Amino acid sequence: MSRWVTSTPDRGRDFSAKAEGEGSGKKDGAIDRIAKYVPAEVLAAFTALYSALIAMALSDGEKLIGAAILIAVFFAVTIAYVIKNTPDSASKKAHLAVTPLAFLAWAYAISSAVLGDYYLPLLAFVAQVVVIALSIIVQPGD
Numbered sequence: 001m002s003r004w005v006t007s008t009p010d011r012g013r014d015f016s017a018k019a020e021g022e023g024s025g026k027k028d029g030a031i032d033r034i035a036k037y038v039p040a041e042v043l044a045a046f047t048a049l050y051s052a053l054i055a056m057a058l059s060d061g062e063k064l065i066g067a068a069i070l071i072a073v074f075f076a077v078t079i080a081y082v083i084k085n086t087p088d089s090a091s092k093k094a095h096l097a098v099t100p101l102a103f104l105a106w107a108y109a110i111s112s113a114v115l116g117d118y119y120l121p122l123l124a125f126v127a128q129v130v131v132i133a134l135s136i137i138v139q140p141g142d
Contacts, residue, residue, distance in 0.1 A: 090140035
């Protein structure tokens with residue numbers, strides 16, 4: 001299974017859990033797109049560095065600034081990663097519309113421990129719901 005959302009000619013919305021004949025050039029289903037739009041590779045590196053930041057003997061304010069810097073840097077990394085690695089222009093456009101937002105939604109939730117008053121659980125929830133909805137709606141070629 002490819003890490004990138006598959007781009008094929010549009011045959012209408014496909015809300016099946018799995019793309020039929022996976023690997024045969026068929027369009028990804030909604031569940032496939034949710035998993036593929038979330039930048040797991042980038043989130044893994046972000047989480048590792050965020051954990052190192054938390055382990056450091058820093059003040060709460062320094063940790064907050066460090067988390068904000070990590071989120072900003074990895075947001076840019078997410079965009080660069082999508083631009084460099086997506087296989088075709090339709091898939092690239094779809095990933096650029098959803099993947100950076102997915103990173104922000106998950107990084108915000110992951111960073112809740114140091115964000116203090118800047119962390120709003122309802123905002124984290126809504127952001128993740130919006131990203132999941134976009135993953136279902138945004139298909140390459142749309």
